[in-house]
Amino acid sequence: MAQSMVKEFTKGLWAEIPPFRLVLGLCPVLAVTKSVENGIGMGIATTFVLVCSNLLVSLLRSVIPAKVRIAAYIIIIATFVTVVELVMQAYTYPLFLKLGIFIPLIVVNCIVLGRAEAFASKNSPVLSIADGLGMGIGFTLSLGALGAVRESLGNGTILGSPVFGPEFQPFTFMVEAPGAFVCLGLMLCLMNLIGKK
Template sequence: MAKSITQEFVKGLWDEIPPFRLVLGLCPVLAVTKSVENGLGMGVAVVFVLVCSNILVSLLRNIIPSKVRIACFIVIIATFVIVVELLMQAYTYALFLKLGIFIPLIVVNCVLLGRAEAFAYKNGVVASIADGFGIGVGFTLSLASIGALREVFGSGTFLGMSVFGPSYQPFTFMVEAPGAFVCLGLMLCMMNLAGNK
């Protein structure tokens, strides 16, 4: 446990970046990355839930009996998901409509449960915040980069601004379901290439 707070934070950005290094939480990655905006919105929601649930799990780690810990984690995560859902409904309604059922589905995102079980249950509050924030930011970055790739080629825009000009014929394959799988597969391949140098 000699690792510094910075190290806990940084590992989420490259060494353990979900969904590339830890192949967890694939569903939102595929579903909400049609555009950068959606990806970022989802990412921020996940960061919020992850940091809050990590704090609470780590505070309660001596009280929660280990036999029922998974059920406790799920209840904690679900509570924060509801908070996020209501907040988004109130302040970013357009994004809330676009993300649709994927906001309540953050509950079953394995990244959250995975971090609660693997990290927050065994570590102190400050380290857990750093871990949750790092993994969350890593998750957001991956969502945004896949979103960028798909939006630029699939609709020829970036954050709604035109990239290639009006004569560009959008490669719609990228924004549809098959494109999502292929795109993620190829990015995973790139990560492997870069990591094996």
């Protein structure tokens, strides 16, 4: 049991790390990784939703009729997303304003529904939590890493503090939409190179 828990948890960190290996949920990945802070904030919000929805879907897996399962999953996911939205609004207001529309859009993030459908609906609650937590942390790390590359090159800062000397000319392209695609592509390429060996 403990062994399979570790296995489910760690697969989200490397072997099936969401944006790079599963290539799912790219909308927030591309849109909010202008800075490390945004990326990690989005990642944590998604992790919370993922863990809660995985747990509930797994607990209810024998109750939910197969024909309306997607509708049921969406209700569960949307509820937790709204909870996250309200809590972020109450306690991390500036971050809430920056992430804006992308918080409610967690509802349609493929990873969340994907894990509910592909994993939580077939496995025990404990394994589902491990899976959700692993995927969530993997997602957060990916967003953080992408944010770090884009923020440092595009703005010359990491978490708001300058990392290069004062002569550094920001590579503004990186914080704009095309930069997100290029950066994601290069990181995918790098991960494939490492994974091949």
